[in-house]
Amino acid sequence: MRTEISSLTSLDSAYTGSSYSPSTLDSAIDRAKAQLIRRQSQEGYWVFELEADCTIPSEYILMMHYMDEIDGALQAKIANFLRTQQSTDGSYPLYKGGAGDISCTIKVYYAMKMAGDSIQAVHMVKARDWILAQGGGARANVFTRIMLAMFEQIPWRGVPFMPVEIMLLPKWFPFHLDKVSYWSRTVMVPLFILCTYKVKARNPLKIGVAELFVTPPDKERNYFSHVKTPLGKAILVVERMGRLMEPLIPGFVRRKATAKARDWFMERLNGYDGLGAIFTAMVNAYEAMDYLGIPPDNEQRRIARAAIDRLLVINEDMAYCQPCVSPIWDTGLVALVLQEVDRHERDPHTRQALKSALSWLAGKQLKDEPGDWRIRRPNLPGGGWAFQFGNSYYPDVDDTAVVALALIQADDQAFAENIDRAGIWIAGMQSSNGGYGAFDADNTHYYLNHIPFADHGALLDPPTVDVSGRCIMFLGKLVNQHPEYRAVIDNCIDYLRNEQETDGCWFGRWGTNYIYGTWSVLIGFESAGVAKQDPSIRKAVVWLKSKQRGDGGWGEGNYSYHNDKIRGEFDVSTAFQTALALLALLSAGELGCPEVEAGVNYLLKSQQADGFWKDESFNAPGFPKVFYLKYHGYDKFFPLWALGRYRNELWVSA
Known part of the structure; x- marks a missing residue:
């Protein structure tokens, strides 16, 4: 049977000072979860529209x-x-x-x-x-x-x-x-x-x-007036x-x-x-x-x-x-969301949805297929996942980290081989500077961005902090059983420390933008065991709190890719970036701070009648400055993730 968290008097006391009741939070989570599960395909996956310009x-x-x-x-x-x-x-x-x-x-x-x-x-x-x-x-x-x-x-x-x-x-x-x-x-x-x-x-x-x-x-x-260097x-x-x-x-x-x-x-x-x-x-x-x-x-x-x-x-x-489709990315993230929401509920409908999703994902792992990533890693065995339904030559490092983490958290021996393969593959795809690219390793021939063809400035796939953060998020869950990954994690942490901006945030290559990058790193640090009082984490927390808007939410526009002086800023709050900021703060141990309470209030107030949230803005770059995307699922499942994590943190603290 499901344990109704709102019925626990010990949890009620944790809400002291909040402007909402435990039942309000439970209701918001239940409505969003039910709507999300209804969107699942019969085969077990989720796929949301992916819109470009x-x-x-x-x-x-x-x-x-x-x-x-x-x-x-x-x-x-x-x-x-x-x-x-x-x-x-x-x-x-x-x-x-x-x-x-x-x-x-x-x-x-x-x-x-x-x-x-x-x-x-x-x-x-x-x-x-x-x-x-x-x-x-x-x-x-x-x-x-x-x-x-x-x-x-x-x-x-x-x-x-x-x-x-x-x-x-x-x-x-x-x-x-x-x-x-x-x-x-x-x-x-x-x-x-x-x-x-x-x-x-x-x-x-x-x-x-x-x-x-x-x-x-x-x-x-x-015709070539754009060539300046x-x-x-x-x-x-x-x-x-x-x-x-x-x-x-x-x-x-x-x-x-x-x-x-x-x-x-x-x-x-x-x-x-x-x-x-x-x-x-x-x-x-x-x-x-x-x-x-x-x-x-x-x-x-x-x-x-x-x-x-x-x-x-x-x-x-x-x-x-659409420019492409994102079923493995969507399904991996939704699986993490539902696992968070169900951590204490043990709801049979959620469990069945997760079982179906994880089985579908496990069957999509690329193992012995040929792949261009072997150009730099010829002896590395396969173990990654693509971004789309099928893309056997080009598994995605980011997707692999997300999907493999969901399989770990399922605690099911049926996925042991999938997880082991993913760990070996992720560790082997690390670039020499400790970071991770999206599809390749050490793809850093930066001079090629100066050729006349490359006026979009996106010819390469160098390491980025957001992908790197999720790689140690995954490997951090494996390191106790596989101590050989400790050096890989430590090298990645060093890379991430070096990439931190002077004001405390991190750049988000694959999601808009500094809020996304900061969330990516902080969840990675948490999984890798970086102390919550670590100076880099404290600096990031101060930055995140400074960017909260008056309505309690957070927002960031794509213009921050063109002018980093407005990083973490936008003319409106969005459910997506509010959720990311909350998840980042909770990863840094900030439960109970006024900013988290205000952010949760924003999500509760902005939830629609159907249980979802709705952001109008595009929320990710394909290539910064030249090509942007709107993941139509981000404003549906990221807020649920944040509310679920918040409720679970209250459960632990009560």
Whole structure:
């Protein structure tokens, strides 16, 4: 039977001074938990929508016109969605409430024009005027200019020189595929083919966007004005020399390089989950298959298109396309949430939901599959989990730490092998500085971020504090039985201490932002046994408390990635970041402080009637400054996690 915590008089006394009763807290937890369990799939997983900016749905329309595979009804729904996302100044931002982004706005404008919107329509005029005021189409980023070149809107000299012969470069060469991140590899390899052969979109309606250019594209001479550093300018000179010498490349060399690129991405097509399981790589591969003459009825090509379509979210009147899906990440986090909530309840419905989820997760572990992470760790046995339903070449360090911790906490010998494999894999993926990257180890060739192609500044996968914090969160639970992990943990702790900001917080690479980073480190420190009076923890606590808003909540916007002087600040509180701040403070032993009480009150007051919470803001970067995400599950399960942890802390203290 479930133990009703609210019936315990010893716990009642712990609420003295609070503005809510034990039954209020219990009710809030029960409603959120019931709603969350109702969202579980029959197979045992959870997956919430993962929304990006309007670039992705616009690119879906552009892909349909590139291939001349236009679904008019679907296109109309995507266009409906795009129109609702426009800012008042006519632009399209990278996240809700953000500043307009010229590349995103160009793609949306082009997509809406392809969908039939008149260029005289008010929303089109506003978008066009805004684009021209920013300098016009020539100021777009590299990916947008490549799209414009494929649609014959700018000359190919307006994009970086990326010959397919890059596939033949030796490993010692300054640029090699092995030196960049997984997402860069999967995007770039099919793109080498598209750019080398200067492909032309079918564009059956022959729609162009000449009106978006201040200077006619053929006369424009400043496509690379974004290259500012001496190293970048030097590389640009070498690139231009390479373009001049391209006619001298022997035909047999080009054919060999093309075949190598084709074989590379075809080997990694990843079935119905797609190349890299990310939209941009999947579209590039699909278009490259078309150029290479793979017929539409070919099974691999058909599945490649189906993989793209599985990213669509289609409603009655609107639709958009996700950049990828996050079932293993969502399910691992929800499992941790429900384990926290059920730590003392022993509720049979919760236990059944957890059993189903953990069994599903255990079956998704990648063990002996080939993986590009073995480039740097060739002898390391498999043991990781992906982020998506399937991504066998690219297990995710962060997901692995979260899922493996949930399996440990289940205290079920059936998962012993999964846990052991995960421990060996996580320990083996540590970078030389003690930290952890998301998919790779020692992926730190920072000079590559200066090449003209890398105007997004995200070509690499270096160690980050948030992933590192969760790795020691997991390993800290194993170290008593596996003392060999102590050195791994200690090295990671040293890395995290070195990365702490002067004001006490930590940067959040994969979640917005310093609140997320600080939470990640403090839960890792707690699991690793760092004393709660440790100076770095005390400094972080002071910082967190200083960022609490007047309503008791916390909030942080993505603008803190652009201006770190406003770290931990936002114009509104969010349930997501309030939950993170509470979890961080409780990890640091701050139960009973006024800030925790006020934060709990905020969550109780902001809970909706259906049991969930609702934040409008985007809550994570794909790549800081250039690509942002909204995990639709974060405002549903993180607040429940915080309330569950708070109640359990009261139980222990009562």
